Amino acid sequence: MTDHAVVIVGGGPTGLMLAGELALAGMDVAIVERRPSQDLAGARAGGLHARTIEVLDQRGIAGRFLAEGQVAQVAGFSGTRLDISDFPTRHPYGLGLWQNHIERILAGWVEELAVTFYRGREVTALAQDGAGVDIQLARGGQLRAEYVVGCDGGRSLVRKAAGIDFPGWDPTTSALIAEVEMTGQPEFGVHQNAFGIHSFGRREYEIRDGQVVYADSGPVGVMVTEEHVGTGSEPTLLDLSDALIAVCGTDYGAHSPIWISRFTDMTRQAAIYRSARVLLAGDAAHVHAPDGGQGLNTGVQDAVNLGWKLGQVVNGTSPERLLDSYHAERHPVAARVLRNTMAQSALRRPDPRIKAAGEVVAELLGMEEPRKRFAAMQSGLDIRYDLGEGHPLLGRRMPDVDLVTTGGTEPVYSLLHEGHPVLLNLGTPGTFDSVPRVERVRLVEARYDGSWELPVLGEVTAPVAVLIRPDGHVAWVGDGTDSGLREALAKWFGSPDGVGQGGSSNPEG
Numbered sequence: 001m002t003d004h005a006v007v008i009v010g011g012g013p014t015g016l017m018l019a020g021e022l023a024l025a026g027m028d029v030a031i032v033e034r035r036p037s038q039d040l041a042g043a044r045a046g047g048l049h050a051r052t053i054e055v056l057d058q059r060g061i062a063g064r065f066l067a068e069g070q071v072a073q074v075a076g077f078s079g080t081r082l083d084i085s086d087f088p089t090r091h092p093y094g095l096g097l098w099q100n101h102i103e104r105i106l107a108g109w110v111e112e113l114a115v116t117f118y119r120g121r122e123v124t125a126l127a128q129d130g131a132g133v134d135i136q137l138a139r140g141g142q143l144r145a146e147y148v149v150g151c152d153g154g155r156s157l158v159r160k161a162a163g164i165d166f167p168g169w170d171p172t173t174s175a176l177i178a179e180v181e182m183t184g185q186p187e188f189g190v191h192q193n194a195f196g197i198h199s200f201g202r203r204e205y206e207i208r209d210g211q212v213v214y215a216d217s218g219p220v221g222v223m224v225t226e227e228h229v230g231t232g233s234e235p236t237l238l239d240l241s242d243a244l245i246a247v248c249g250t251d252y253g254a255h256s257p258i259w260i261s262r263f264t265d266m267t268r269q270a271a272i273y274r275s276a277r278v279l280l281a282g283d284a285a286h287v288h289a290p291d292g293g294q295g296l297n298t299g300v301q302d303a304v305n306l307g308w309k310l311g312q313v314v315n316g317t318s319p320e321r322l323l324d325s326y327h328a329e330r331h332p333v334a335a336r337v338l339r340n341t342m343a344q345s346a347l348r349r350p351d352p353r354i355k356a357a358g359e360v361v362a363e364l365l366g367m368e369e370p371r372k373r374f375a376a377m378q379s380g381l382d383i384r385y386d387l388g389e390g391h392p393l394l395g396r397r398m399p400d401v402d403l404v405t406t407g408g409t410e411p412v413y414s415l416l417h418e419g420h421p422v423l424l425n426l427g428t429p430g431t432f433d434s435v436p437r438v439e440r441v442r443l444v445e446a447r448y449d450g451s452w453e454l455p456v457l458g459e460v461t462a463p464v465a466v467l468i469r470p471d472g473h474v475a476w477v478g479d480g481t482d483s484g485l486r487e488a489l490a491k492w493f494g495s496p497d498g499v500g501q502g503g504s505s506n507p508e509g
């Protein structure tokens with residue numbers, strides 16, 4: 001007997017998104033979170049990139065975030081802003097919104113769904129067997145689940161308990177971040193000197209004409225590079241004062257800290273994202289420097305890739321091997337994030353030659369093609385899962401075009417709100433009526449006469465039909481026939497006659 005089909009350890013952004021996805025898939029899902037409430041000590045992520053906004057749009061909740069944040073061009077590489085306003089997306093921008101708000105809004109969505117929340121409970125140990133996983137809680141108590149997902153952050157207990165290696169690189173630099181009162185008045189903005197980068201600002205800000213305008217009063221947000229690599233996660237006001245004096249010659253009378261924290265450029269990635277019944281997502285699977293603001297975004301997108309797959313495996317419509325595609329698809333995405341954050345943190349080093357290298361990179365990024373490629377990478381809009389050769393849409397995100405259906409005009413993403421797969425027929429109506437499919441796959445007949453444009457690639461041939469996964473990625477593209485459709489349906493969503501169940505451990509098989 002299990003208490004829940006899936007237990008998620010950690011209710012940060014990744015765990016919350018995954019819980020929502022699993023609840024939409026009809027799972028009995030629970031989150032175990034050691035924080036007693038969703039409140040977050042300190043600012044972490046500063047916002048969302050375009051693909052994450054799209055992913056939230058796929059669930060019909062992007063508006064909740066857009067209503068509270070500041071729309072802005074947030075994609076960047078090593079200090080160079082990368083404008084995506086000409087990209088073919090409904091959201092050619094990012095969103096400035098602090099992580100505590102992102103978590104609060106996500107938690108509000110999760111509360112509307114059937115998710116059990118064990119707050120103020122810490123997982124201390126795990127043990128898995130052939131049928132499930134036992135989860136030990138602090139202060140006594142145990143849970144049992146068919147699957148456990150570790151969304152418990154960079155120091156993940158789940159990862160360690162499952163014996164999953166976390167290879168990578170130790171930190172070479174560290175910085176303190178804090179919110180404090182100051183008697184002095186530092187110059188707001190980002191500065192660089194012989195010690196590295198430091199910045200000052202206020203938590204509350206507005207974006208006016210593309211410029212950050214800070215609130216007139218309130219505590220000051222500080223980021224300061226430390227002279228020596230700091231360790232541990234609980235730095236003090238004295239550490240902050242010392243670092244500020246070393247870099248700026250004054251601590252600006254810093255006092256009354258609201259919070260102080262430290263980040264480093266430690267870069268590590270879980271060797272495998274699944275060990276039998278234990279999976280990892282978000283920071284539990286990958287940690288890196290915050291350059292480019294990609295951590296939270298990558299975690300939320302891990303969750304959206306995993307949720308529907310795990311749902312189908314638990315409810316028996318797909319074989320367990322579908323879960324192997326989670327590692328196959330998401331490990332390379334985070335590996336690329338690790339690579340670009342290592343490059344960016346190296347370019348932050350206070351060395352004249354590195355500074356020259358940074359200037360050369362900035363010059364290159366000023367050119368059209370590199371700007372497009374890097375902007376697409378940083379915003380997550382160019383992610384392509386390797387689903388084989390074929391139409392450029394295959395494996396990429398489905399563009400959110402406005403379809404003409406019998407019910408009127410409908411954006412593609414509104415078809416994904418329930419987290420179900422969609423077989424979208426843009427050709428002769430009725431073509432797929434006789435193709436057997438599981439009930440969950442919704443057949444939509446529609447028309448779209450506009451152009452098909454993808455970030456970086458530009459215009460592509462119009463597809464006649466597409467099979468869209470619940471995560472918004474295209475699993476099959478039709479050319480007017482149903483060639484390959486039965487196989488794609490069976491491979492990704494199971495088939496009514498059981499074709500595609502069991503067999504090889506390769507989801508490609």
Ligand SMILES: Cc1cc2nc3c(=O)[nH]c(=O)nc-3n(C[C@H](O)[C@H](O)[C@H](O)COP(=O)(O)OP(=O)(O)OC[C@H]3O[C@@H](n4cnc5c(N)ncnc54)[C@H](O)[C@@H]3O)c2cc1C
Nearest residue numbers: 010012013014034045046123153282283293294295296297
């Ligand atoms: C300075 C800084 C700036 C950043 N800026 C950005 C940015 O602009 N954009 C961006 O995308 N990312 C950014 N990030 C990264 C982002 O904060 C993380 O990637 C994100 O929080 C990861 O989410 P997560 O849910 O995977 O893990 P976490 O947010 O770490 O959540 C893990 C959760 O698990 C809980 N937990 C841990 N262990 C246990 C246990 N044993 N039992 C029960 N619960 C447990 C924790 O309490 C926590 O709630 C930044 C990070 C830093 C440090």
